[in-house]
Amino acid sequence: MKADRALVLHLGVLAVLLALHFTAPAYHHTNIARIMVLAIYAMGYNIAFGYTGLLSLGHALLFGAGLYGAGLLVYHADASAPVAIIAGLLAGGAMALAVGLLALRTAGVAFMIVTLMFAQAGYLTVLYFGSYTRGDEGIVIPRAARMLWGLDLSDDNTRYLIALALFATALLANLALAQSRFGRIMVAMRENEERSRMLGFNPFTVKLTALIVSGLYSGLSGAAYGLMFGYVGASLASVQYSILPLLYVLLGGAGTVLGPFLGALLMFYLIDYASAVTDAHQFVTGAALVLLILFAPKGILGTLRARGLKWLP
């Protein structure tokens, strides 16, 4: 019963997004496609941070692994889009494994710093190998390379539907994960690591597994972002892209399945509207975050869950 209610809610959100495909004005149509792809990234971040309690400041490395894993294959090896997307997904997971093996020897603040340093090293590596990556200037993926089984990813309608398909898969997988036995163990690790250890769970393997899943999401999102919007540049692997998913997740609600999407949606439009009104749009975002931390530190959906919607996964 509990699971049914949650499933209906999530399918409902997907149905609304499908309806928006036919009704949303062109400007918002493009925005929402972008938000859905970024929300996949935020969901991945949430699996590490929201569910497992791993506060990483270096997820741009995982997003970047997917972005460049896909982008470089297309640009240098003429790989097809499906191959590139799968390569990006795997690159994100592999990068998470490599970073996790080292960074998970630390916890708390040390973990934040170590992940931040790894991500900066990754960013600088992209710049260092500028002859391959075209550094800051970035790679523009040609339209011919953005074909997915005959579907043109540079076409607005196709892009929206592909983004929705990827988002729906990621969302439902996330829902299943949150309600699975492993989902409960991730939360247990976040809530009380020592207790979990003394219930027979190996903290290292649980956290590493969660981080790899998080890396797969981030890599998929990075690959899809590069191919759909046709640009692969170092700025997308910069520290800003480590902070963004954290903000999305905090706003929407850490440890909720829909929180990352809701946070990405609201933050995107907050920045969008604030930029139209003032040059100081970052001030508006900052103020919004301060208010959030003061009055709803659990984020929107986290607060709703605490106020009675206990069934919200």
Added chain:
Amino acid sequence: MAAMTLLQARGLTRHFGGLKAVDGVDFDLGEGEIHALIGPNGAGKTTFVSLLSGRIPVQSGTIRLKGRDITQLPAHARVRAGIAYTFQITQIYAALSVFDNVALAAQSRHSHHLKDDAMEALAGVGLEGRAGQTAGTLSYGHQRLLEVAMGLALKPKLLILDEPTQGLAQGEIETFKGIVRGVVPEATVLLIEHNMDVVMDLAQRITVLNFGNVLATGTPEAIRADRAVQTAYLGG
């Protein structure tokens, strides 16, 4: 002495700097017994059971569980091997439901009937009516019982209880004694306890620790009569 040895420790040692918290302890647990560990504050009781459960690594000595050397096994693997530890200071998942707390314990041993097993463990301590409640909102006594239920849900060979009755009301202590008696002889219980009434009432054997050494081991009657124990602990 019970028929079969469940756990055997030999020469178990752990020093913290100059402090000999546990200093060459030999210790045997018979299968199915209730064994109490007593001793003055700072005698090394909690350190000793932490060595058994793997929370603190052993400096020297060996631990065998049913003949198998588990000295080098990390704590989480010892839990899976059958040693459950309940904390001196209550450690539950306060933000999760009572059900989730015990379900986690049950799924740790790959239970195939998670719901039934979790509810059975809750029923064992009388908390089955509170499965949906958030664990942190339980009364202190109920939180202690929940912690015991988590231990039961692991279906351990050895259940280590570290000062379980601390802070409980008299009525709750009676409930608790009934629960511990129900655990044996399927499981073995090792109990650290300051409440002498509980110890004398429950334990079949008692080990007295003092300054990291075993002062005496024996039946409650023998311990009560022991001169060395009286001097060190029971106050003559």
